[in-house]
Amino acid sequence: MTETATVVLHGFTGSAAAMAPLASRLPDPVVVLDLPGHGPGLISNDPADYTMAAAVSGVLASASDLERFALVGYSMGGRVALHIALACPDRVVALALIGARAGIDDPAERAERIAADEALASRIESEGVEWFADYWADRPLFATQRHRLSVVQRAGLRIQRLACDPRGLALSLRGMGAGAVEPIGCHLRELSMSCTLIVGEDDTKFAAIARDMAAAIPQADVCVIPDAGHATHLEAPDATAAAVIQCVSS
Template identity: 40%
Template sequence: MILQARGINVNVRIWNDHLEQTIVMLHGFTGSVATWCNVAIPIKNHRIVAIDLMGHGQTDSPQDIAPYTMEEQILQLDEIFQQLNLHEVILLGYSMGGRTALSYAKTFPDRVSHLILESASPGLKSEEERAKRRASDESLADQIQTSGIEVFVNKWENIPLFKTQKKLPPDVQLEVRKERLAQTEIGLANSLRGAGTGAQSSLWSSLGEISMPVTLITGEQDDKFCQIAEEMQALLQNAQHVCVKNTGHAIHVENPEQFATIVKDAIKIK
C-alpha cells in the first residue's frame, strides 16, 4: 500500500497484519520490500512491515534532494509508524537500511524495543573519510544518471562486496538482479547524494547512549563488516554479534532461513 509522509508517497508491504507486535524491515541500497519475502514468511508470530526507502521501489524518487537526507527520512519513517499505530517496534535494517534504522533508534529510542542491524555501520569516523566518500558517491551518482540503470547494475552486482552471491542458484541471482533493475536512475543517484555513507553524520560517538538490545548480524566472509560489528559491540550497552558461516554481506538473501531463525531467536519468538 502507499502512504503519504511529509509529502512523499511511501510504499509499505505488510505480512501478518492481524498481529500486534511488529518488526519493521528496511532494505539496502538498490533494494525494496521484495528483498524480505523469504525472511518474512517463516516469521509467523509477528507482524512484518517492510518499507521502500526514498528513491527505491515504489516510493517516490523526486528530483529535489532534500527528502533523501537521513534526517528527513527518519521523520518520514516516524510519520509512517504513527499512521500504522506503531508505538514501539523491533527495527531491522540491512546495510543502508541498517544505517537508517540506527539513526532512527538514536533519535526516537523510546519507539524501538530491539534493534537488529545486518551488515551495517554507524557511518565513517572522520570528516576526511566522509569528504572522500561524498566525492566518490557523487561520481557514482553522476554515472548512474548518465549511463542508466542496466549499465550500473552490471557493474554493481560484480563488486567484491557481493562476490559470495555468485554462488547462489541462478533463479535467486535473477530475482536480485530484477529488483536492482527495477530502480530509477534519479532515485539511486539522489539516495547516494542525500543518505550515502559520506553524507551521513557519524554515529560512532553516540553508540554508548543506545540502551535497547541490539543484535548485530554479519556474514563471516564479509571481513570489513565483521570488524565493524565487533567495534560496535564493544561500544554498545547491550549488544550481541552473530556471525553467520558461509555467507557474505547479504545474509538474508544468501541464507534467508537461517537469517529468519536468528531474528526469531534474538527477539525470543517461540
C-alpha cells in the first residue's frame, strides 16, 4: 500500500529549506514546497502571481501526482493549507496548522492590517532585505526565539531571510497577507478531515485563535506545545513533529 504523502508549507519570509527541522522528523514521503515570492525560484513582477488563488494553484500543481495527501502549514502556509483543504476536501486526508488563522473577520482590524502590510512592503522595497531581516527578527511575535534558539540557529534564520528577494516579500505581503486574503472562518465547519491546531504555550494570541477555530471545525483538536512561541517547529521540533504525525495517522 502506498504511504500517504505529507505536504509541508512554510510561513512568510520562509522557504522549503526553513521547514527542514520539522520535515526531517516526519515519515516519508514528505514534499516541502516554496510559496510565491519565497525560495530560490524566479520572482514574477505580476501581482496576480501572489494571490491566494495563485498559491493554491501552485501547490496543487506541485502535488498533481499525489492522489491524496496530508497538509502541514505554518502561519502564512497554514492559511494556504486551509484554502486548499476547503477547495479539495477529497484529496486532503489530514490538516495540521502551526500558528495559523483563518483570516481577519473584523473589517476595521482587517483594513488596519492591510495598511500596515502595505507600509511594510513599501519599506522593504526602499530599505532592502538586510533592514527587513533585522526588523522581522525583533518582532514581539518571535521574542521567545532569543532564548530558545541558539546563536547558530538564529544566525541561520537571518541568512535564510537575507536570501529572500525584497520584491517577492513585498508582493507576497500585498497579495497574501492576513488582511489581503478574504477571511474564511465562516467556512471552517465545512472541513471534513482530521485537523490539529498546533500552538506554542507562550503564543497566547494564537492559542486563543486556535481554540476558536477548533470550536468551528468538526474534527479538530488543539495541541499546545510547552516551552515554545509562535514557530513551534523551530523551538520544539520534536514535539511539533509528534503532533503532526499523530494528526496525519489518526
